[in-house]
Amino acid sequence: MVTLAEVARHAGVSASTVSYVLSGKRTISSRTRERVERSIRELGYHPNAGARALASSRSNIIALMMPLRTEMYVPVMVEIAVAVATTAREHGYDVLLLTGQEGPQGVRRVVGSGLADAMILMDVELDDERLPLVRESSRPAVLIGLPADPEGLTCVDLDFAATGRLVVEHLAELGHREIAVVGEAAAVYERRTGFAERTMDGVRERAGQLGVRVLHRPCEGSYESMAGTLARIVDERPGTTGLVVQNEAAIGPLLSLLRQQGRAVPEDISVAAICPEQVATQQSVALTSVAIPAHEMGRRAVELVTAKMTGAGNGNGNGSGHANGAGNGRAGTDDETRVELLAPRLTVRASTGQAPTGTAR
Template sequence: MVTLAEVARHAGVSASTVSYVLSGKRTISTPTRERVERSIRELGYHPNAGARALASAKSNIIALMMPLRTEMYVPVMTDIAVAVATTAREQAHDVLLVTGHEGPAAVRRVVGSGLADAMILMDVELEDGRLPLVREAHRPAVLIGLPADAADLTCVDLDFAATGRLCVDHLADLGHRDIAVVGEAAAVYERRTGFAERTVQGVRERAAELGVRVLHRPCEGSYESVAGTLARIFDERPATTGFVVQNEAAIGPLLGLLRQQGRAVPEDISVVAVCPDHVATQTSVALTSVAIPAQEMGRRAVDLVMAKMREASAEPVVELLPPQLTVRASTGPAPAAPRTGPAVPAAR
């Protein structure tokens, strides 16, 4: 491993001069600074992160709090995390990944350790227990998600309420008057996770405005869970012809069960999903969907937190990315006479 002393010898300067170039604590003449920087590049020198932190009181590390829960769709969270990490690296920062779901304790640990200059929080709940500590810490922080009270906080998220409204608009325009929402696992709603709550809120508000009936049912995502959820929906609302699915794990089983029951998509049932594009396009029927802009959210979170690090007095902002609905093969006009008779048993 190349040392600071070796860089100094290569550049023909003292070790303290190299240190000053790295820390910026003293003004170094342009020719000397350029010579030192050239030696750093040619030798492949990387300053020790711990020593750099002690010298500058900065670690150039961003803590990404990404609780990994069994009921969450991990690929989307991973896509966001990769976007955060690559964007941070482009701006000479590294990412400390905090995956436990310790709530406020995780914030205390990150702030108390001094390992990170800033924080990005994912899996944001409407009444998130981490937020009082985030406000008190006076450390740059950005939320990927939107709590009920975003005062004094900087947030970036897909506008999930608008997403719900957009799904209802599309189905209602096609003549569907009974819509069912196949949602996330029950635990997601019990925790009042922001994205799930806001989507259902948007669906209900727009449905009420348009006179469309809505039934929302959480679903674990397994084949058995989807089969039970589907049976309950058709028992309670036999005239249901439109589905909004916000549960990536449920999509495959749902399409398979509808096919088993002789319900054709989109002739008998129309399906709109809130999911990544690659999920929507790789199913047995290409799904009309609202994409989750995971990479854009991750990039914007880093840009926002870097701006807060550069200027501590930067005003808090809430950026809600507008949803985009792509029409594919899974939606069509509501059938003139919705099928209400008994379905083929949903057994495997």
């Protein structure tokens, strides 16, 4: 195992200089720091985590609060978590994964234990009970999600309101005037989960502007629940020609049911989805979709939280928007509030087409 003394000899500096580079306790010239960091990389030196924590009063651990709920699509959450873990390692941090639905108590546990230097919170609700504690804590924190009031918080997320507007615009341009949204499970809306609520806000806003009628129906995602949801949509709005699906588990059952009913996609009905790219492309009909940028969200969350810990301000300079605005490359004027909303990108595939003759107006 490579020792600190060996790194010092390789870099031509003292052992204390290497220690200062690792701990950040003293200012070291950029030339010397680069020389030490190059020696660390070349020799494959890994400082003892326990000793480093004792010396610096830091754990070099980021706590990732990722409540696992049965109504959430776990693969997307796992993809975000993997991006957080791999990016954290690139910055010299390990990740403590907290999957319990502990709410404020989970934040208290992280802050009170001293096990983590910073927090990243997922599954953010519009009126999230964890946020007062996050605001009060001196521990750096970043949210992957956007609450109703982001004041004093750092957040990164897909711009779900813009996503809702985008899918409605696409279907409206194809002549669809009756659209139904197959949404997440009812519990997601009951908790006022941010991404689901904001998507519907965008859908309703743009639909109202374009004269499109919208019906929203939550769905548990199973074959049986999708069958019931589709039957309700057909019964309540028989003129529906466009479907927007924001529920990954429901996509397969929906396409299967439409096929059984003899309704061709997109000739009889168009389907657009908000889902991971691989989900959209692996269906029986490749779906027009807005992808969930899970990796990008996880990576940016780590960059933002490590920038907070090191006092680096704007992180890697990717830019941010003001609270409630899309990421537009301009830094927010409030140093305590930072919101980065990733712009949605819609990819048109085989599942959407012109509204059937006689339905457009």
